[in-house]
Amino acid sequence: MPLTPERLQDAYRQMLVIRKFEETIRNLYQQGKIRGSFHPCVGQEATAVGGCWAVRKDDYMTCTYRGHGQTIAKGLSVRAAMAEMLGKVTGCSKGKGGSMHFTDPSVGLLGANAIVAAGVPHAAGAALASQLQKKDNVALAYFGEGAVNQGVFLESLNLAVIWKLPLILICENNLYSEMTPSHATTSIVETHKRAAGFGFETMQVDGNDIEAMYNAVESAAAKARAGGGPTYIEAMTYRLWGHMMGDPEIYRTKEEVAKAKENEPIVRCGKRLLELGCTQADLSRLDSEAESIIADALQFAESSPVPEPADAFTDVFI
């Protein structure tokens, strides 16, 4: 199913929901209402929505601790995500997982992961399950370019190719591995070239162009469903905020960030919608709809109860 102009409006609203989710979390964090880590995905909304909307709800996906965008795009309830951030029992993991571990298998979401590259073999394993079950489901594995030097990542590339898995690897290349420029730590920083060396069919796309992202993943998924094996997509993007809350961002200039903002995905998608015939009023309406979704989620999360101490001792085993 192509990304029609109507659906592009929905995708625009979805990106706004993700952006506003992160902004809300930042506010809550600054108010001291959020415990633990928060790795915002601001600026990377198109890779999330474009990729996840190009596959089905019953397809699988794993992602990273910078995964609020992908998890919401895959179908995780915004209410459950917000409640998880606030440590409430109504959270997607009942307060046991937090920001870095959003999971909801009912929408194919097998988990965000706090260990860099560790979710990649899980997506490959889900793809293997689909293959063994003779189903046509595919699996998406999201990771940053900072993951490409992990052993398990390289091992998984090899297995995906030799077993011809219905797997789509999506590298969100945002130029920085945590707080260090990736070119300083990575032998071949254009990561799709590495993947090609493993025998992958590869693509490099503009990850801030939601339509390009959608089309790339959709074609890779169609190929995988037909038994054509894995694809490696390198999506070029940019993280507009720091690696985490409190990151002083000394590794890049304010000018660089300001320039990147001109190319950010939500603004670009808005321009595209205007080209396609939407009005500014349409965009405002989509914005306020997104605002309502976040307000509802926040109200739900804040009014939800905290887990009982005894809940700490459940959910270890089935």
Added chain:
Amino acid sequence: MPNITYAQALNEALREEMKVDPRIFLMGEDIGHYGGIFRVTKDLIDEFGAERVRDTPISESSFVGLGIGAAMAGMRPVVELLFMDFALVAADQIVNQAAKLRYMSGGTVSIPMVVRAQQGGGRGNGAQHSQSFESWLAQVPGLIIVAPSTPADAKGLLKSSIRAGNPVIFIEHKLLYNTKGDVPEEDYSIPIGKAEIKRDGRDITIVSYSRTLLFALEAAETLSQKGIEAEVIDLRTIEPLDMNMILESIKGTGRLLVVHESHSNCGLGAEIIARVYEQAPDSLTMPPRRLGAKHVPIPVAESLENAVLPQPSDIVAAVEAMF
């Protein structure tokens, strides 16, 4: 009852379970036509095909990780590590992932995966191929740990492990594969978490499992000739631990010795003894003891290896010192 080896018993468990449950598949190094270095997967590829008996590259971290993903997507992988020592290569996937994903998801995913591996020394395989990891793996919440000592227990516990629906570390011992024992012909399983008294005795309780369980039984015969009757408990499952059986036994014997091949330092013996003191401090008539590997890497030369790993004669000496 058929008298078969430990390796054959495991092979039967895999074959019988794979026949009835199409979700089960195997992954590991050299497990296909080669049949595994200890022949545990012998001929299974002929019966179930290369799709379900999958030879992997030498990359433990990824294929354990694929097992986790496949398990979350409805399969029941049984993953073989060539040596337990290589669990360290896959440690992130075992410890940070398999053990925790269900908990971190608030119980929404499950990981019905068995990781099988042989461990232990006695064969001169050296410090990177002879270790025993159950003591520190037992420190990780979210893993079930099983370590059978006989062919019958191996078969019955492997079946239970595959059916458990949780991550199970299934510990075999390289020097148990060729040991023989009677195995029931009919379908049966051994429950996880249940120890078994392998020898009755009134004077001392010896707790062990895996290969050192056989040493304990051997030592018990020697001790019997000296007038000491040892009760020998085979834990069979390390986590969860069947403390009740231990506590029940020491009520009668008043003496306790724990024997294992993993290192003594911060080991399972210390844990069991601590729990005995916490839960039944008055049961013991004298201080308990433990025997494990001494605190050096496992050496190769037989004279050295025997000095480091507990031997039947060490068990006899430890018991005699308690009388």
